[in-house]
Amino acid sequence: MKNLNRHLSRRHVLALGASAGLIGxxxxxxxxxxxxxxxxxxxxxxFLRGAVDGLNVLVPHGEEAYYLARPxxxxxxxxxxxxxxxxxxxxGLHPSLAALKPLWDEGSLAFVPAxxxxxxxxxxxxxxxxxxxxxxxxxxxxxxxxxRLLAQLPGDPSPTRGLxxxxxxxxxxxxxESVANIPLGRAAAAQIPxxxxxxxAAFDKLYTGQDAMSAAYQEGIAAHKQVMxxxxxxxxxxxxxxxxxxxxPEDTQHLAQxxxxxxxxxxxxxxxxxxxxxxxxxxxxxxxxxRLAPLAEGLTGLVxxxxxxxxxxxxxxxxxFGRTAHExxxxxxxxxxxxxxxxxxxxxxxGKIYGDWPGLDKDQLYEGRDLAVTTDFRSxxxxxxxxxxxxxxxxxxxxxxxxxxxxxxxxxx
Amino acid sequence: xxxxxxxxHVSDRLGYGPRPGxxxxxxxxxxxxxxxxxxxxxxxxxxxxxSARLADLSGLAITPGEALRTYxxxxxxxxxxxxxxxxxxxxxxxxxxxxxxxxxxxxxRAVESPRQLEETLVDFWxxxxxxxxxxxxxxxxxxxxxxxAIRPHVLGNFRxxxxxxxxxxxxxxxxxxxxxxxxxxxxxxxxxxGLNENYARELMELHTLGVDxxxxxxxxxxxxxxLTGWGFGGRGGGGAGGIRPLRDTMHLRERLxxxxxxHNAGRFAFTEARHDFADKIFLDHTIKGHGERxxxxxxxxxxxxxxxxxxxxxxxxxxxxxDEPDAATVAAMTETFQKTKGDxxxxxxxxxASAAFRDPAQFGAKFKTPMRYAVSAVRSTGVPFRNFRPxxxxxxxxxxxxxxxxxPDGYKCTEAAWLNADAMTRRITFAVALAAGRLPLGSDPxxxxxxxxxxxxxxxRMAQRLDAAAAGAPPEPAVNAETLRxxxxxxxxxxxxxxxAETQPELRASLMLGSPEFMRC
Numbered sequence: 001m002k003n004l005n006r007h008l009s010r011r012h013v014l015a016l017g018a019s020a021g022l023i024g025x026x027x028x029x030x031x032x033x034x035x036x037x038x039x040x041x042x043x044x045x046x047f048l049r050g051a052v053d054g055l056n057v058l059v060p061h062g063e064e065a066y067y068l069a070r071p072x073x074x075x076x077x078x079x080x081x082x083x084x085x086x087x088x089x090x091x092g093l094h095p096s097l098a099a100l101k102p103l104w105d106e107g108s109l110a111f112v113p114a115x116x117x118x119x120x121x122x123x124x125x126x127x128x129x130x131x132x133x134x135x136x137x138x139x140x141x142x143x144x145x146x147x148r149l150l151a152q153l154p155g156d157p158s159p160t161r162g163l164x165x166x167x168x169x170x171x172x173x174x175x176x177e178s179v180a181n182i183p184l185g186r187a188a189a190a191q192i193p194x195x196x197x198x199x200x201a202a203f204d205k206l207y208t209g210q211d212a213m214s215a216a217y218q219e220g221i222a223a224h225k226q227v228m229x230x231x232x233x234x235x236x237x238x239x240x241x242x243x244x245x246x247x248x249p250e251d252t253q254h255l256a257q258x259x260x261x262x263x264x265x266x267x268x269x270x271x272x273x274x275x276x277x278x279x280x281x282x283x284x285x286x287x288x289x290x291r292l293a294p295l296a297e298g299l300t301g302l303v304x305x306x307x308x309x310x311x312x313x314x315x316x317x318x319x320x321f322g323r324t325a326h327e328x329x330x331x332x333x334x335x336x337x338x339x340x341x342x343x344x345x346x347x348x349x350x351g352k353i354y355g356d357w358p359g360l361d362k363d364q365l366y367e368g369r370d371l372a373v374t375t376d377f378r379s380x381x382x383x384x385x386x387x388x389x390x391x392x393x394x395x396x397x398x399x400x401x402x403x404x405x406x407x408x409x410x411x412x413x
Numbered sequence: 414x415x416x417x418x419x420x421x422h423v424s425d426r427l428g429y430g431p432r433p434g435x436x437x438x439x440x441x442x443x444x445x446x447x448x449x450x451x452x453x454x455x456x457x458x459x460x461x462x463x464s465a466r467l468a469d470l471s472g473l474a475i476t477p478g479e480a481l482r483t484y485x486x487x488x489x490x491x492x493x494x495x496x497x498x499x500x501x502x503x504x505x506x507x508x509x510x511x512x513x514x515x516x517x518x519x520x521x522r523a524v525e526s527p528r529q530l531e532e533t534l535v536d537f538w539x540x541x542x543x544x545x546x547x548x549x550x551x552x553x554x555x556x557x558x559x560x561x562a563i564r565p566h567v568l569g570n571f572r573x574x575x576x577x578x579x580x581x582x583x584x585x586x587x588x589x590x591x592x593x594x595x596x597x598x599x600x601x602x603x604x605x606x607g608l609n610e611n612y613a614r615e616l617m618e619l620h621t622l623g624v625d626x627x628x629x630x631x632x633x634x635x636x637x638x639x640l641t642g643w644g645f646g647g648r649g650g651g652g653a654g655g656i657r658p659l660r661d662t663m664h665l666r667e668r669l670x671x672x673x674x675x676h677n678a679g680r681f682a683f684t685e686a687r688h689d690f691a692d693k694i695f696l697d698h699t700i701k702g703h704g705e706r707x708x709x710x711x712x713x714x715x716x717x718x719x720x721x722x723x724x725x726x727x728x729x730x731x732x733x734x735x736d737e738p739d740a741a742t743v744a745a746m747t748e749t750f751q752k753t754k755g756d757x758x759x760x761x762x763x764x765x766a767s768a769a770f771r772d773p774a775q776f777g778a779k780f781k782t783p784m785r786y787a788v789s790a791v792r793s794t795g796v797p798f799r800n801f802r803p804x805x806x807x808x809x810x811x812x813x814x815x816x817x818x819x820x821p822d823g824y825k826c827t828e829a830a831w832l833n834a835d836a837m838t839r840r841i842t843f844a845v846a847l848a849a850g851r852l853p854l855g856s857d858p859x860x861x862x863x864x865x866x867x868x869x870x871x872x873x874r875m876a877q878r879l880d881a882a883a884a885g886a887p888p889e890p891a892v893n894a895e896t897l898r899x900x901x902x903x904x905x906x907x908x909x910x911x912x913x914a915e916t917q918p919e920l921r922a923s924l925m926l927g928s929p930e931f932m933r934c
Contacts, residue, residue, distance in 0.1 A: 050820070122614070122633075123624050125822050159834070167812030169833035181835040183810070184869070193845040193923075194838055202920055203841060205912035206928055212832060213780075213929050217841075220834035273819045278589045278611040280604060329607015330592040335614070367630070 041312050041389050042259065044268040044302070045146065045172065046295075048319035049128060050276035053333050054340035055325065055360075055371065056288055057097070058111045058353075062090035065360035069326040073283050073333070082284025087111075091353055095284045096292035099300045100344075107351040108310075109344040112409055114358050115375040116321055120366070122335035124276070127320035132172035134378060134400045145399050146267055147175030149385065152395040153266055159222040162267040163258065165251050170271055178215065180223030182258075184251055188227055195228070226262060248272055248298035256305030259313075266389075275319065279332040299344070314345035314388050314413075316381070322371050325360050336370035341380050347388050347413050354380075354409045379406030387413030415773070419444050421902045422776045425934035426733050427451050427765070428529025430789030433900045448765050451530035452568065452758055463525045472514030473560055477582045477679035480553035481647055484508035485678075508553055512546045513862035515556030516815045520801040523788045530761075534567035535559065536784060537732050540823025542578040542620060544587040546816035547866040551583050554679070555816050558583035571725060571755030572716035575620055579712060580681040582645040588612035588821060591644035593637055593687075600642075600686030613637035615821045621715040623724030628696060635695040639707045642688035646677025722750035730764060735778060736827040739769040777904065777933045780828035783811035785934055786840055790847055790926050793900050794892045796854050803852040805863060806875030807843045811836060814868035837932075844926035848897075849919075850889035894921035904930045 059075045060066045061084045067074050075094055076083035084092025085101055091113070093101060103109040119136035121127050130136040134145030150162050162179040164170055173179045182188050193199045200221070207217035251270065259265050274291055281288045299317075303310050322339035338358075344350065355375040358364050366372040378400040385396040397403070420439040424431045427448065431439075439447045450457060459467075467473065475483075482488060489501040523532045539559060546555045562581040566574035578584045585591040590612035594605045601607065613636035618624045683705040690702040698714055700707050715721060726746035730738035742764065749756075749763040764770055781789065787807050791798060808814050812831075818824050825831070846852050864870055894913075898905075905913065909928045913921050925931060 121624075122630065123618050124820065125618075126624055167810065167835060167839075168830060171829075174829060179834070181833050183835055183839070192838060192842045194841060198917075199845060199920065199923070202912065202916045202924055203927060205915070206909055206924065207837075208908075211929075212828070213837065213932060216832055216834050217837040220836075220838035223834055224838055276611075276820075278609055279592060328609055329594050329596060329601065329605065330589065330609050331604050332589075332609070334610045 039309070039312050040263050040266060042266055042268070042309070042314070043149075043384060043389060044255070044313060044315040045270070046299070046315065046317045047128075047131075047170070047172070047269070047271045048275050048295075048317065049124070049271050049273045050319075051124060051127075051321050051323055051335060052275040052319040052339070053277055053281060053288060053323040054113065054319070054338070055322065056281070056283070057094050057292070057342075058087075058113050058340045059084040059092045059094060060090060060113075060357070060360065061086070061092045063360050065325075065362075069360060070283075071327065072331050073281055073286075073327045075284050082289075084284075088353060090357075094289065094292055096289045097296045099296045103300070103303065103344055104351055108346060108348050109342070110348055110350040110352050110354055110412060112341040112343065112355045112375055112380050112412075113353060114338045114355055114371055114373060115341045115377055115380060116338045116373040118373065118376055120337055122321065122337075124320055124335070129171060131318065131320055131377060132170065132174075134381075135402070136378075143175030144170070144172035145381070146172045146269060147177050147179065148399045149389070149391075150177035150179070150267065151175075152385075152391055152399060153389070155264070158264045159219045160226045160258075160262055161264050162269075163223075163255065163265055164269040165255065166271060170269060173269060178219045180219055180226075182223065182227060182254070188254060191228075192224065194221060194224070227258065229261075248294050249301050252298040252302035253305055256302050256309075259306060259309055277323070277332050278328065278334060279330045281332045303344070311346035314343065314347060314384055316344075316384065317342035318377060324369050325365055325371055326369065337366045338371035338373040341375075341377060343380065343384070343412060345388075349411055349413065354412055355406075356408055375406055375409060376404050378403030380409050380412070382406075383409050383412050416440055416444070417902050418773065418776055419771070420447075421904060423448055423765075424529075425777075425785075425789070426770075426779075428533060429523055429785060430792055430934065431900055431902070432792045433795040433896065436900070436902045451528070452762060452765075454528035454531040454568070457528050459526060459528070463521070466521060467518055470514040470518050472511040472556055473518055475511060475557065477554045477557050477645070478647075478677075479679075480508065480511060480557070481550070481679035484511075484553055485550070485647070487647075487678075509864065510862040511556050512552050512816055512865035515559055516805060516863065516865055517801045518556075519559070519815050520788070520804050521798065523784075524791050524798045524804075531564075531567060533732075534757075535564055537729070537826075538563050538567050538574065540818070540826075541728065542575075542584065543818050543821050543823035544583045544816075545819050547819075548587055550586050552866055554581070554583035554586065557581070566757075568758045568761070569756075571721075571750070571757055572712065574757070575616075575716055576709070576712055578620070579616070579643075579708070582679055582681065584612070585643060585645055585681070588615055590640055593641050593643065594684075595638065595641045595687055595689030598641070598687050598689065600684055605687055608634065608637045608641070610634065610637045613640055617715065619822055621724065622718055622720040623727075626718070626720035626724060631694075632696055635693045635700075636711055638689040638691070638693055639695060639700055639711045642684040642686075642705070643708055644682055644684055646680050646682040716755055719747075719751065722747045722755070725755075726750055726760060729760060732826045733761075733764060734767075734770055735775060736829070739767075742767045742769040777930060779934050780832050781932060781934050782824065782826050782831055783808050783813040783836075784824075786932065787811070787843065789934070790844060790931070791854065793897060793926070794847060794922075795896075795900065796850075796889055796892075798854055800854050800856050800858040802858055802863060802871065803854055803875065805868070806871040807839075809868040809872035810839055810843075810875055814865075814871075816865055817868050840932065841923075841927040844931075845920075845923040848892045848922035848926055850887035850891045853888040855889050891919065892922040892926075894918065894925060897922050897925050901925065901931070906930060 056075050061077045078084050078086035078092050082095050085098055086092045117130055117136045119130050132144045133141040135141040159178050159180050164173050164181040166184055169181050207214040255268050277288050306313055318341055319339050322336040323333035324336045328334050358372040358374050382396050382400050382403045385391040420436050423444050484504045489497055489504050491497040526532050544551055544555055544558055546552050558581050562577040588611045589609045592605050593609040594601045596607040610633050614633045617628050692702050693700045700710055726743050730743050746760050746763050750760050753759040787804055813824050913924050916924055
């Protein structure tokens, strides 16, 4: 970080002051938002576990150092075969994320490059833990920041206010507030024996206490009922006997459906793995490209299916740390530091890159090898909490204690 | 201390809980004697049926070399040595029995082996040194990895265990070390042209020292340099030809040089031409640059480091004792580890003899992992276990498919990781189906091997099966509730007993298997 100031003149200074002109033509999507009244504010977090290579997600194609550092895995400049999709003349999107470009164009998608954790661990597991507890460097924090956020939200607690997708409950949602986790794929829509009153009544007697298992049981029943009543008969029938379709696009579709039926859903969480590309990660095509494509499909599908609810929804994509600026000896990248956060949603002042870009020259890199972190991930989330979820500064500080103020992202919402 | 309660405790913790009659056997032998027997599994004979069944699983004995030669990319070439896409597909399909039989053997042994401690230790150590079936060649090698690198050492010496995993091609492939090369070395070309820190980092962070074990980024790089050239044969000389980094087997096949060092294929191989022969400073030791042995020297340093003794002792105590194990017990285990230079049997002896392990407050205090829950449920019913598929399906639904953990840290064993709303309803769904005899555990499984790399398919079929659980006649007899109660040593609280008594008889076994007491061990 100390290098940043010395290179002020070369620094690409971004996003100081919103430029309203970017949001030009009114897209059909935007008119749809305008048609709905104020409703539940929502935050959806997509965690890319394994450290996605942010430099190949938001490609600094305007930077010669990027191409020097990555002779075989750099995403080509815009216009070339499988080249980046230009955003602002300096940065471009990975070609597999082309589906997101319309959201950028209409101003509901923004990026915060060089963001991440102030803790410089290169351990996946510690870094994820810190990003989920919201307390980098502090291991004893018992709960996750999304659970603390639930406690600060107005309105009555309900078992489906916080939803996590997958068979286990992630660290980010650990804590006192109840959270439902929804099975992935078709299992979510299956009838279970507990749907039968006799069986349900018998088991209810076993789980009446205040203990953690009883609470989980009660939440499980409530969430299952909610899910079963929300999924339309049509969807259940369509699922029945269909080939197994599991994946992020199907699950985001499911979330959108639940949100459409359940006004109380405020927080959603997905985790996607497979980003630890130490070997042969590819450039515009290849391994990483193949992982990014369904991610883009899932995100755009979510936006479409949310329809008017997108107006009150912010989706943020995060990952524990970035990867080395230079490719390693195996056409891959090793564990690094700074990454990029993706922020999209109706309330987002998008079509813009936020934060300070430190550059990729050797003396600009953190420890001479990694993109530096100039924006604390907590500052970005905090902006979303106060600007979008309606928390006061005091409340937001309970969710993410010690998050530094970040003028460079304050205009994000 | 109540003898029955302690018998239940040792059966639940050292193993996967009692089968019918097991608690009587433990009481009869004496729990301490039973523990001592479990610590020497070689003296416990396997039932003939089980041995015969394992012997039938030919996939267990296939070496990595055979698997690579028979089903790997080379085998998919046509007469002219060109890749044949149809053949690739067919071979991939054909090779599915290898990981499938690895999964089957694991589950059959967990349910049926009298060497119960050995089985939980395989679960523990496999997770500690996790590899993932769906990563490329590891589908061919993961079964061998369990049989050859993990199983023989679960009660042996830690140095041997970590050494066996370090040299097995499944690990070399999974954490990318096979491509780790000294930049600028003679063999450093193409995709083998430089360092790869992946294995070096996880070897310290996960396998030995632990994340707070005192190493630095400089140590990660030094260890990566030490391990340059550690790989496996079957990729051509010098590392430049042959197998290259792959996206899928198709690419692999295209890039494989035919007949190159075939005798060595799939076996550990050290490629001198890609090794960094400079001296290294690693954890304050100077390692002279002289080749393959450097890696062994580094493994010696790591295996005998005090941080490793602590890290391993803590993890074993977390698995067998408590999510937050008693510090004095971990300290005693650490001391044993250091004194015996990593004798795993000795460390476990210290643990099982500790006051903390015998404290009745610990009995039933741990939330079962999905593996412990599902296997203990099947064991308790005493159903003949012929078909492992429903068990694999429920493990997948619950988030713990065998060989299906993508990340190198393996599955966790704590309540925080596994207790959640969905887990409870799914466990109960499984309990009801099992108790009603609706899971076809006693039928012969279909010939088609399961898709270990796509476990979600099994989970989906499972969901449908449980969904349809109300219709038709069950394939197995329903579980007798009173027999089950005896098998489990009547572990139930007054509340649970009352609820069971008030419920119609045919639901009682379901309630027992879905009870709060049975969720814990």
